[in-house]
Amino acid sequence: MTPLLPLLLDFLLATVLIGGGIFALVGSYGLLRLPRPMQRLHAPTKATTIGVGAALFVSALDLAGQGQISWQEILITLFLLLTAPISALFLAKTLILRGEADPDLPATGTGTPWATLGSEHRDP
Amino acid sequence: MRRLFPHPYLTLTLVILWFLLVNQWKLGSLVLALMLGTVIPLVTSAWWPDRPRVKRPFGLAAYAVLVLWDVIVANFQVARIVLFMPRDRIRSNWISVPLDLTSPEAISLLAGTITMTPGTLTADMSACGRALLVHALHAPDPDAVRDDIKARYESRLKRIFE
Numbered sequence: 161m162t163p164l165l166p167l168l169l170d171f172l173l174a175t176v177l178i179g180g181g182i183f184a185l186v187g188s189y190g191l192l193r194l195p196r197p198m199q200r201l202h203a204p205t206k207a208t209t210i211g212v213g214a215a216l217f218v219s220a221l222d223l224a225g226q227g228q229i230s231w232q233e234i235l236i237t238l239f240l241l242l243t244a245p246i247s248a249l250f251l252a253k254t255l256i257l258r259g260e261a262d263p264d265l266p267a268t269g270t271g272t273p274w275a276t277l278g279s280e281h282r283d284p
Numbered sequence: 285m286r287r288l289f290p291h292p293y294l295t296l297t298l299v300i301l302w303f304l305l306v307n308q309w310k311l312g313s314l315v316l317a318l319m320l321g322t323v324i325p326l327v328t329s330a331w332w333p334d335r336p337r338v339k340r341p342f343g344l345a346a347y348a349v350l351v352l353w354d355v356i357v358a359n360f361q362v363a364r365i366v367l368f369m370p371r372d373r374i375r376s377n378w379i380s381v382p383l384d385l386t387s388p389e390a391i392s393l394l395a396g397t398i399t400m401t402p403g404t405l406t407a408d409m410s411a412c413g414r415a416l417l418v419h420a421l422h423a424p425d426p427d428a429v430r431d432d433i434k435a436r437y438e439s440r441l442k443r444i445f446e
Contacts, residue, residue, distance in 0.1 A: 183359055190366035199376055201405055202421040203366055209400065210359040231304040245399035245406065252407035252419065261407070265417065266380040268410035278411040 169225055173218045180214020187211065198252070198261050205248045212240060288322070290329040293336075295321040336389040336445075343444040350440070354401045362403055365422050377426045379404075379418040381433055390445040391416075397437050404429065 190203025220233040253276045255261040268274060289295055302317035303309070338344065365374060381398075385391050395406040395416060403421040410417075423429045 183363060186363045186366055193366060193371070194374070195371055196376065198407070198419050199374065199421055201419070202362060202403060205399060205405065206358050206362045209355060231307060235301065235304050241396070241400065245396035248399050249395070249406055252405060256408060262376060262378065264378070266378050268415045269380055269382055270410045270412050270414040272411040274408045274417055275411045276408050
């Protein structure tokens with residue numbers, strides 16, 4: 161007789177994995193479908209996060225199910241959450257600087273320009 | 285001590301991260317972790333002159349849970365827009381978010397949160413650091429998005445950091 165609990169766990173993990181895969185696919189599809197460069201930035205920064213996140217979650221739980229604790233999945237999640245916003249920020253700044261972002265940026269409301277378009281600062 | 289360890293918490297974080305990375309307890313790992321934990325804060329201290337102050341560290345954990353939940357919700361919303369919304373009905377907008385936060389760490393955290401959550405992306409900052417430029421994928425009402433960011437994330441970060 162197959163033990164019921166591990167079987168249920170396997171089904172649950174498989175569902176999460178497939179769901180994550182679908183989101184990753186949607187993220188890539190967004191790159192193709194959205195027309196403007198700034199819009200295209202949205203799809204990969206979000207949908208891909210949950211795709212990778214789901215894979216890591218399943219990997220950690222699967223190892224835990226075998227009685228091992230793996231910390232590296234937590235590390236990968238942490239690095240992903242740290243780096244994704246930074247790469248998105250730099251892509252956005254590049255688009256603004258090259259004039260390929262959507263035009264008419266709003267005023268800053270502070271009397272100074274947006275940092276990318278302002279004068280350069282020296283390093284400390 | 286202050287000159288050798290400009291950021292003691294960064295040193296501690298790096299040591300813990302290194303052990304998570306090697307995934308086992310060995311003396312050699314501790315030596316290497318301490319070396320990295322000493323050298324990296326020293327080399328990078330020129331770009332990070334002040335120590336960050338966190339008034340409510342436990343608030344940070346609650347904040348992380350909130351953001352994680354929002355990230356999951358964001359994925360469903362963005363997926364729906366990408367898959368089903370006709371291209372000419374997607375109303376993208378720039379939003380200027382004035383900041384009440386002054387701590388650089390809190391502003392970085394807010395900018396990162398905006399990028400990871402529902403259909404919004406931090407694109408730039410004003411030269412004086414008092415406003416963020418946010419791009420929204422689909423926002424028929426930009427002012428509502430701005431108020432939502434300020435009420436949901438900035439007010440919490442202000443309580444945690446300042």
